[in-house]
Structures are given as structure tokens and as C-alpha cells.
Amino acid sequence: MKNPIKVLIAEDHTIVRNGIVALLEKEQDIEIIADAKNGQEVLEYLKKGTEPDVILTDINMPDMNGMELIATVSSNYPKIKTLVLTMLEDEKHVIQALDSGAQGYLLKNVNIPEIIFAIKQITSGYKYVCTSVTLKLLSQINGxxxxxxxxxxxxxxxxxxxxxxxxxxxxxxxxxxxxxxxxxxxxxxxxxxxxxxxxxxxxxxxxxxxxxxxxxxxx
CATH class of the missing domain: 1.10.10.10 (Winged helix-like DNA-binding domain superfamily/Winged helix DNA-binding domain)
Incomplete structure (x- = not known):
């Protein structure tokens, strides 16, 4: 049997974080190995030896935000994939996240199956941007x-x-x-x-x- 994908979740809102954990834990192919309320806590986990395959992170978080976390992980832990889950859908944040090293970008209005699909896509070596963001960016560019x-x-x-x-x-x-x-x-x-x-x-x-x-x- 294939090993489950190990995921670490970074989200500053406890209710949202707990909800994501509870829903993803039901997926056989995914194992939630830790959760954190900001980027600094994520780095503390990594320094202590926690080894996620994917970090699912919000952008707006205290102490260390998602962009800083993505850049740090990309530089120091290149084998770890980062996947953004946020309310921010503007082009600036999407481009910044991907340029900083994120492998994917999701909005919080996506359903759990799409989050699972994105996690599997990026661990297979692909990039993933949710459909609503892609359509909005194309519309802006065409304009x-x-x-x-x-x-x-x-x-x-x-x-x-x-x-x-x-x-x-x-x-x-x-x-x-x-x-x-x-x-x-x-x-x-x-x-x-x-x-x-x-x-x-x-x-x-x-x-x-x-x-x-x-x-x-x-x-």
C-alpha cells in the first residue's frame, strides 16, 4: 500500500484549522502530521525534525505570514511542497506566492475534494491553481x-x-x-x-x- 501524503497545516484561525484537519483526516491517502497557527510555528516543527510532504498554508498570519514561510521553505527545505489556501484572489498575491516557491494556490471557497486533488497534484510534480483564480487571471490579462x-x-x-x-x-x-x-x-x-x-x-x-x-x- 502506498504511503499517505504527510501534510502540515498552517492557519491562524483555530476553528478553520480544526475544520480542515477534521475533513482531511478522513482521507486515507493523507496524514495530518501537525498543525500550526503561523509560519514561525511551522519552522519550529521542521527544525525539530517534522517532515511533511506538503505544507498547506494561509497567507495572512501573525508573526510569520504565508509568503515569508513559502520563501523560507523553498530555500531551506526544497523537497517540501507548499500549497496556499487563502481568501486572497488578486493577481499580486497569486504571482507572489508562485514566484516565492509555492506549488499551488487555492481559495477557501473550494471544496475538500479539490484540496485533496491539489495536494496529490503537487506531490506528483505538477503545479495547481484553482479554477476560479485561473479564470479571473485570464479575464484580467485579456482585458x-x-x-x-x-x-x-x-x-x-x-x-x-x-x-x-x-x-x-x-x-x-x-x-x-x-x-x-x-x-x-x-x-x-x-x-x-x-x-x-x-x-x-x-x-x-x-x-x-x-x-x-x-x-x-x-x-
Whole structure:
């Protein structure tokens, strides 16, 4: 029998945290090994040897919020996957979480089966963003490319290496993961990403990916 996926939950509201624990504990493929009210408590668990496969975390928490936790875990515990569960659905937080190293992003209006599905997806090596967030981001991106802005920009010169990087960004890989795959440094990838934003005149990752897909730079 396959070992259950070990999950650590970080949520500052006790009732919400206990409810998530109670519902996920019913799933045979998932084992809740600890729960915490903020990122600092999560790090204390990790330092003591607790080894979750997935950290399911809120963003707004006292002492250490979810974004800080994600970045710290990504840097110091790269084998641990992080999955956001939050009320925050704006583009800024979604992009920040994924860029910080989160493998998935869920809103608190999702049902338990979708949380379970997301946990299984990210432990299988995939990224997962809930449908409502994806649709909202696509709507926002499409809204920026109406009227004159729908004209494709054909004078942008993209190198073969930059196309490789764009493809990996589109697949949801972090700067560190891309650096590992391309045998270069994280700093180099960060520089390439910034150059691509400037070349394409885009302001963030979501807009960059929309641009390169619309211009058929990547499929």
C-alpha cells in the first residue's frame, strides 16, 4: 500500500484549522502530521525534525505570514511542497506566492475534494491553481489586450535560451528550479526574467506569459 501524503497545516484561525484537519483526516491517502497557527510555528516543527510532504498554508498570519514561510521553505527545505489556501484572489498575491516557491494556490471557497486533488497534484510534480483564480487571471490579462493593444509586437528579439526560460516559466517552475534545469545560477535566471519583462513591455509573470503565447513565441 502506498504511503499517505504527510501534510502540515498552517492557519491562524483555530476553528478553520480544526475544520480542515477534521475533513482531511478522513482521507486515507493523507496524514495530518501537525498543525500550526503561523509560519514561525511551522519552522519550529521542521527544525525539530517534522517532515511533511506538503505544507498547506494561509497567507495572512501573525508573526510569520504565508509568503515569508513559502520563501523560507523553498530555500531551506526544497523537497517540501507548499500549497496556499487563502481568501486572497488578486493577481499580486497569486504571482507572489508562485514566484516565492509555492506549488499551488487555492481559495477557501473550494471544496475538500479539490484540496485533496491539489495536494496529490503537487506531490506528483505538477503545479495547481484553482479554477476560479485561473479564470479571473485570464479575464484580467485579456482585458489588458483590448483595442490597440491587441496588435502583436513582432520586433521583439528572443534568443533560443530565453525561449527555453519562457517555456519553463509558463510551466510554473521557480527561478531556482529553472536554474537547476538549465545548469546556471538563480541570479542569472532572475536577470533573464527581468530582461524579458523589459523587452516585452510587461509588468509581471502573468502578463509576460500572455504576451509570449499571443505572439506565438511559445505554444
Amino acid at each position: 489588458r489586450y483590448t483595442g490597440a493593444s491587441t496588435q502583436l509586437k513582432t520586433d521583439v528579439e528572443i534568443s533560443k535560451r530565453e525561449v527555453e526560460i519562457l517555456s519553463l516559466i509558463a510551466q510554473g517552475f521557480t527561478n531556482s528550479e529553472i536554474a537547476d534545469k538549465l545548469f546556471t545560477s538563480k541570479r542569472t535566471i532572475e536577470g533573464n526574467r527581468q530582461n524579458l519583462l523589459e523587452k516585452t513591455g510587461t509588468k509581471n509573470t502573468a502578463a509576460l506569459i500572455s504576451f509570449v503565447v499571443r505572439n506565438r513565441i511559445i505554444d
